[in-house]
Amino acid sequence: MAELVGVYAASHGPMIVRNWKMLAPAEQESLTSAFSELGRRIKAARPDALIVISPDHWVNFFIDNLPAICVGVGEAHDGPPEPWFTEFPHRKMAGHPPLAEHVVSTALERDFEPSVSYKLALDHGFCIPLWKAGLDPLPAIVPVIFNDLEPPFPSVKRCYAWGDMLAEAVASYPDKLRVGILATGGLSHSIGEPDMGRIDEEFDRDCIRHFENGDAPALFDFLNERLPGAGNGASEVRNWVAAHGAARGRGFDLIRYDPIPNVYVGCGFASWTLG
Amino acid sequence: MRDYWLSKLFFDLQSPPLADEYRADRNAVLARYPLKPAVHAAVEADDVAALSRLVNPYLLRFYFLMAGMPEADFLRRIRATASTPTGVSRG
Secondary structure, eight states: OOEEEEEEEEOOOTHHHHTGGGSOHHHHHHHHHHHHHHHHHHHHHOOSEEEEEEOOOSSSOBTTBOOSEEEEOOSEEEOOOOTTOTTOSOSEEEOOHHHHHHHHHHHHHTTOOOEEESOOBOOHHHHHHHHHTTOOSOOEEEEEEEOOSSSSOOOHHHHHHHHHHHHHHHHHOSSOOEEEEEEEOOSSBOSSSTTTTOOOHHHHHHHHHHHHHTOHHHHHHHHHHHGGGSOGGGGGHHHHHHHHHHTTTOOEEEEEEEEEGGGTEEEEEEEEOOO | OOOHHHHHHHHHTTSHHHHHHHHHOHHHHHTTSOOOHHHHHHHHTTOHHHHHTTSOHHHHHHHHHHHTOOHHHHHHHHHHGGGOOOOSOOO
16 A cells, blocks of 8 residues: 655745846745755655646646646656756656556545646646755656636635545555655745735745644635735645645644745745654 | 637747747737737737736736846836726727
């Protein structure tokens, strides 16, 4: 049987790469330290496969057909297409079709209806955390795309249930496999909106407290009330909620949080201690 | 509500060859998209405020970055939309 060996979350703002040389030394130190600790924790857990939950930043999907949730079941995924992210060392990343298909079948059994893709390109949302955390060689990647970018969005309660389902899928996978879950994105940020650049530090710190408290209904209430005011990028906290669900709402451990103005993002990093 | 063809234009411009063509000859690319006249005019005028009401904010931000608008200029214009509730003019 497979084992869930770790659950993690990390911000992924593109300016972490695009604007790196323009960041203040303290900003660089914060991000380097956070990604390093995240990588240390993931590597210590020795995952064979990593289920990565991230949005799609208009790379694979358009408003022609925009899935709420899509699972990548392909044997391999393309590297990031962003022209400013050529430093990423992998143009192809191995998938794990058997685990991905098991996630899909488990989802359907649990009354979820995910979209499925056999060929995805994984943009900076996936690849910045994988790269900056120093995961090389990479474990096999099972991408799970949550629509965090274009309304209507899946509810936070549904995202939590998705995470719970992911943990169940891992536990019921019949082969021996060490599996981690990494959620990327958030915390507060605003992109292309009138308040672009604003970081809602109060929201971020309240959000972190809710994850720490482990009271899922209170977290849902908080996010339903405050998420709409924390910038469009804060919608990616849905991915953190899924990770929280995978950890059954317990064991949140903040690695680091800093508002990073030159990245435009309240940058958060966490793992969950699995009981 | 999104403007489909404006969104499609911005989405397609993520292709580097098309972006190169657009920067070299904007009108030649625009001619392939059935934009409404008011939307076409807003694109030609780099009207951040008008376009911001018609496309996803991430695509909007990408578009002006791709088109070469300086970041400080884009930030100034998008922040100014907080106090300009009007959409594309219908004139």
